[in-house]
Each structure stands twice: as C-alpha cells, then as structure tokens.
Amino acid sequence: MIRILVDSASDIPASNEDNIFVVPLSVQLNGNDYIDGVNLSHNQFYELLKSTEEFPKTSQPSPQAYLNFFEEVKKSKDELICILLSSGVSGTFQSGCLAKEIVDYDKIYLVDSLTGAYGVKLLVLEAQKLIQEGKSAKEIVEALEILKQKITIYLSVDTLEYLSKGGRLDKTAAFIGGIAKLKPVITVTREGKIGVLSKTIGTNRAINAIIDLAHQLEVDSAYPLYTIHTLGDKNVAKLEAKLAEQGYIVSEREQLGPVVGSHVGPEAFGIIFVAKKPDQIPM
Numbered sequence: 001m002i003r004i005l006v007d008s009a010s011d012i013p014a015s016n017e018d019n020i021f022v023v024p025l026s027v028q029l030n031g032n033d034y035i036d037g038v039n040l041s042h043n044q045f046y047e048l049l050k051s052t053e054e055f056p057k058t059s060q061p062s063p064q065a066y067l068n069f070f071e072e073v074k075k076s077k078d079e080l081i082c083i084l085l086s087s088g089v090s091g092t093f094q095s096g097c098l099a100k101e102i103v104d105y106d107k108i109y110l111v112d113s114l115t116g117a118y119g120v121k122l123l124v125l126e127a128q129k130l131i132q133e134g135k136s137a138k139e140i141v142e143a144l145e146i147l148k149q150k151i152t153i154y155l156s157v158d159t160l161e162y163l164s165k166g167g168r169l170d171k172t173a174a175f176i177g178g179i180a181k182l183k184p185v186i187t188v189t190r191e192g193k194i195g196v197l198s199k200t201i202g203t204n205r206a207i208n209a210i211i212d213l214a215h216q217l218e219v220d221s222a223y224p225l226y227t228i229h230t231l232g233d234k235n236v237a238k239l240e241a242k243l244a245e246q247g248y249i250v251s252e253r254e255q256l257g258p259v260v261g262s263h264v265g266p267e268a269f270g271i272i273f274v275a276k277k278p279d280q281i282p283m
Contacts, residue, residue: 046231066099088192114192155270224251
C-alpha cells in the first residue's frame with residue numbers, strides 16, 4: 001500500500017479513507033501553545049491574531065514526529081510519499097530527511113514541494129490519481145517533481161502590518177505603504193521562497209495584476225484552480241467575480257491556515273493553479 005504524508009502547513013485534513021496522514025506544526029500565540037488543526041482551527045487562529053500585538057511563532061515538526069510514523073510504515077512494509085512544505089520557508093523538509101536517515105527504509109520518498117498550502121493539495125491530488133492508475137511510488141514521485149515546478153501562487157494582502165511583524169517588510173516601508181494603500185502581489189518562486197512581483201495601489205488593481213500574471217503563464221485547466229483567502233471573504237469574492245468575467249472556472253475557495261496566515265493577515269486573497277508556461281514567471 002502507498003500512503004501519503006503531509007504537514008499541517010498544507011491545510012489538508014487527514015483522511016484514513018484516502019490514506020492521507022498529517023504531521024502537525026505547532027503555533028505559539030498569546031503565551032499559549034497550539035497544535036495546528038488539532039486544538040486550533042483556522043478561524044480561531046485569525047480571531048486570536050486580530051486580538052493581539054504579538055506575532056505568532058510556528059514550529060516545524062520534530063524529527064521524532066516523523067520517526068514515529070516512519071517506523072510504523074517500515075513495520076507494515078508499506079510505501080510512503082511525504083509531500084512537505086517548501087524548504088525555502090521552513091525546516092520541515094529537513095526534519096523529514098533526518099528521520100528517514102535514522103529509519104533507513106528505502107520505500108520512504110520525500111518530496112520538497114517548493115510550495116505550501118493548497119499548492120501541496122494539487123500534488124496530493126495528482127499522487128492519488130496516479131495511485132489509482134497503478135503507478136509505483138517511484139513513478140509517482142518522478143511525476144510530482146515535474147508538476148511542482150508548474151504550481152503557481154499569487155497572493156495579495158489587505159494590510160502590510162503582518163508582513164512587517166513577521167520581518168518580511170521593514171516598519172517604515174510598511175507605514176508608508178499603508179498610507180498609500182499599497183497592495184503587493186506575492187508569489188512563491190520556483191526555488192520555493194517568498195517573492196514580491198508587483199506593488200499595486202488598491203485592491204482592484206491587485207486583482208487585475210493577479211489575473212494578468214495568470215494570463216501570462218496560462219492556467220492549465222486539466223488541474224483545479226483554487227481561490228485562497230485568510231479571514232474574511234470580501235476581497236476573495238471580488239477576485240472570483242473578476243475571474244468569472246475572464247472565463248476562469250474556480251474549483252474551490254480555500255482558507256489558508258496559520259503558517260501562511262501569520263504573515264499576510266486578514267482579508268488576504270489570491271489564486272493557486274498549475275501553469276502551462278511556468279518558465280515565463282516574472283521575477
């Protein structure tokens with residue numbers, strides 16, 4: 001049997017029926033420790049985020065958290081595909097690699113997704129499809145390594161406050177940008193790191209910028225197109241209306257969890273899709 005393991009930064013729930021398992025990250029906020037997806041829901045997280053000046057701290061799973069699961073997989077003689085948060089933004093992938101070395105079982109495959117959140121979901125859906133087609137774990141991983149280079153995230157924020165708190169933007173720039181109603185469009189680069197593509201004025205221009213960028217890369221309709229948001233749906237609803245005008249079909253609206261949400265704050269919005277022309281991403 002082939003199992004799939006993700007970390008909770010993927011925002012994917014565990015599903016025994018689909019052989020999907022989740023290793024949770026921890027979140028520290030207001031002096032309390034939470035386990036992402038266990039005793040902290042997405043909406044609870046955002047309500048806490050709005051009520052405090054403290055910036056949340058997210059911690060990657062320890063090698064031991066992976067080790068316990070890997071040992072069980074080895075004992076069952078199953079195969080395991082781990083699709084983990086980008087190594088460009090977290091040490092989650094490295095923890096998994098360390099655990100694999102300790103277990104010393106060659107039927108465990110680790111994929112550095114070079115993405116996060118529902119970008120990982122696109123990889124999981126592809127893995128499930130290939131499992132149904134009877135592909136081996138090795139063949140599936142090879143396919144995922146190709147697909148991950150095409151997964152594209154464009155995200156805009158409603159406020160620069162949280163980028164500043166998280167150290168992604170200095171306070172002076174955040175203050176000036178806030179006065180100017182600056183709405184940057186953020187992406188995850190092909191190296192799996194956070195990059196800023198454009199700095200627009202106002203939400204409507206940010207929406208237009210996101211759609212123009214998607215036009216350039218061409219959305220592959222063979223895969224789902226997700227809209228994404230944090231807390232509040234005002235901005236994402238505007239984006240969806242504009243996408244519909246342009247002929248795009250949105251598969252689902254998905255809510256981002258604490259790992260991404262900590263840095264972008266409420267009313268952030270964007271899209272995740274598979275690009276036909278990933279090499280044309282403007283950076």
